[in-house]
Amino acid sequence: MSEQPQVGLIGLGTMGAALSLNIAEKGHFLAVYNRTGSVTDTFVQTAGDLAPRLTPTKTLENFVAAIKAPRVIILMVPAGPVVDDHIDALKPLLGPDDLIIDAGNANFYDTERRAKRAQNEKFGFIGIGVSGGESGARHGPSIMVGGTEADWARVAPMLEAISAKYDGTPCASLMGPGGAGHFVKMVHNGIEYADMQMIAEVYSLMRDGMAYKAPQVADVFENWNKGRLASYLIEISAKVARAEDPISGNAMLDVILDKAGQKGTGRWTAIEAQQLAVPVPVIEAAVAARNLSARLDTRQRGAEYFGDAQKALEGEGIAAKTLEKALIAGKILCYAQGFEMLAAAATHFGWDLPMPAIARVWREGCIIRSDMLNDMATALTNNPGDNLIFAEPFSGLLKDCEAALRDTVIAATKAGIAVPALAAGLSWFDSIRTRRTSANMIQAQRDYFGAHGFERVDGKNEPHGPWAGHED
Template identity: 60%
Template sequence: MSTSEIGLIGLGTMGAMLAMNIAEKGFAISVFNRTTSKTDDFMALAAREPGDLASRLTPTKALEELVASIAKPRAIILMVPAGAAVDEQIAALRPLLDADDLIIDAGNANFHDTNRRAAEADAAGVPYLGIGVSGGEEGARHGPSIMGGGKKACWDRVSHILEAISAKYEGQPCATWMGEGGAGHFVKTVHNGIEYADMQLIAEGYGLLRDGLGMGAAECGKVFEAWNEGTLQSYLVEISGKVSQAIDPATGKPVLDIILDRAGQKGTGRWTVIESQQVGAPVPVIEAAVAARNMSAAVDTRKAGQDLFGAAPQALPEGAVTIEDLEAALIAGKIMCYAQGFALLDTAGATYGWSLPMPAIAEVWREGCIIRSSMLNDMASALREDPARNLMFAPYFADFMKKTHGALRKVVGASVAHGIPVPAMSAALGYFDTMRTARGTANMVQAQRDFFGAHSFERLDAEGAHHGPWGSHA
């Protein structure tokens, strides 16, 4: 009997938590996993949840059974690994569906793949959505941030479910339609790029506390706790305080002190950097964060470098940098990071023909997602005033930059002088200085290009394309 309102395929961590969230919000849902033992394990886990959540879950052992259990017109969420697995699942599922049945890819897809799948669905006359979901395991279970992409009519069919399961900010759902095709997955990609940068900035702050000021992990945790009470209040700063103070039960040491400094990544930060280059919207803080993760993987090379050149980090002289300086530097860096991310969204929207709802993007990120932060509400307000303006030029954030860029310069200067690597902070400062320099040095680059390649240049005193008097010297 077709009783479920929606279906879900893929009961990994995110899929399982999302399915329980849907059931908890009162929607009957059918679930399927290719490995049937995972379905059994999931149902056992759901049975231990309070209330009657499990009664709204229908486990199925075959795709045909899944499809038959869902009321028409059907909607089925895919929570399978990005890439070929999504195409394979669509190919297996679509022949079992009616022409008006909706497939929703809620995985971490590359937006180019989503654009292709959406175009294929349009050509076949069948509905398709690609939605970005952020918040990790906890968010999926209790309320993620959801960024929708595809036909607006398809979004409207399931928006009541997606809004119900999303995080809420003062009662407002953190779930919004972003635009056609891969728009939702693109917004999620930029979210993840900002996430990389925010994490790297915090890690550099931790490094300065540890190596520059000589603090132990627990002391660092207390500093993060204090920062989380102010302008830097955010999920990432909050958990940084918690992980800093956690103790490893096996050794009795701080957990941070026994973790290898090699950071993993799934590639979404790299996608952000690639797309920024494709559309010509620089994101140097995100680039620095991605590069830092790549360099963190070179553990043996870094050890060899230390053996050859000596250890780089040195303690800072007393008073060279204060905790207040660090806080201000992180505020400035965070503003630069978000400003670059939103500038990329604005440029990409124009490039790909999306009318991205810039204020709504900031609003969707206020709760549920990894980069949720107290700043995002003010960013939403600034974007409502002028969605195309660089965020650091908005009066609210310009005032912050006027107050904090001196501390950022002080922190970066002291770090460079004493061998403490701060690539993301340095990139933030470089971006700020470049974006407030009316006449930079690209005139030299233009002269060089014309000299060796006759590419021409523009003049200050005349319009058109011009060449220099290089003559036979070229």
């Protein structure tokens, strides 16, 4: 006879089913429920040796009753109103000290609201960001938790057990209260957008600027994955470049429409960065590039009207080593911006976000996992509160790779090959090391038309210019 489960999971879609099997495999008995009962039946029937650990249920009432109190109930349902609907439906069925975990891709504001609401309920609530896709959910994701210390302590053994491991260390950690976990996951996704975009840009330079065939691109990516750029995204980029279309026999990349999809989390990052007044131009450029990729008709018209922008690079093109260094620089700048955003959020929302722990949680299991993150965790530990670009080894890498990034952006611009994320990173880098920018002109303009005032370089208390009172 199976042991009565103390954990339940609602939502047996791709991620929910994978996470359920992961939980069961780590020794937990689990009640499962899906709105469509046949999905539950099929899931349990195909669970193999793990089926005895699963208790299928057909109604929410039966689901809750099947779980031993105090219960832990994991929601793996679509973000938004569906989560609220399930919480409302569960509310009358729950007992004291039961705990709801929203493990979906929730907007952190929703998680904040739900956590505050739960303070007045008999049950608890935490929100966790889960990264790693279906494979990660099944075999070990990166888990970013938002909740109280007490609730984290209660579920930490289970979450750490199912999480990815980096040299034996679980990639699961408490980020802070309320929506902190989902905020960190949101920034993770923004960095993911940027990382993917920059890889796509160097691919474009190879494909359009130097006429590389897909297998040649695969060779380059495979080589890069042995060095500083070693990461999941570079690894899979090599694999997709190497793949052949089973229908046509052509390179798989060559038959895929250049229209990038998105679920909106990168857009949330860009929007929230503006709210926090934190510049994250690499992420913003990546979001804009995805939006622009979807405008197929407009791009077609632009090519016909003005001529196709993309031309071969001058001379022999760009050496693979130069592209590699450009991508290293872009990656560092992107992550530096992401961690600056996290630091600003910590101050704004009153969260004590554990920056080194965030880097450590991202080292394995998640989409942006890379070898660089171990050095980032060390840098954030040794240089608390400082921007990554000022910490070794990243300051040295930027000095070494800056020229390659600049040469790459210049060559791409001359050839009409768009590299918006790499260019945005370079522009941010140039701006952040400019002693005197042109913002004095903006302040003069603002004072002229709106008498907004300005500060003087000599410190004198004369906040307006001689144009005061002019009206044009």
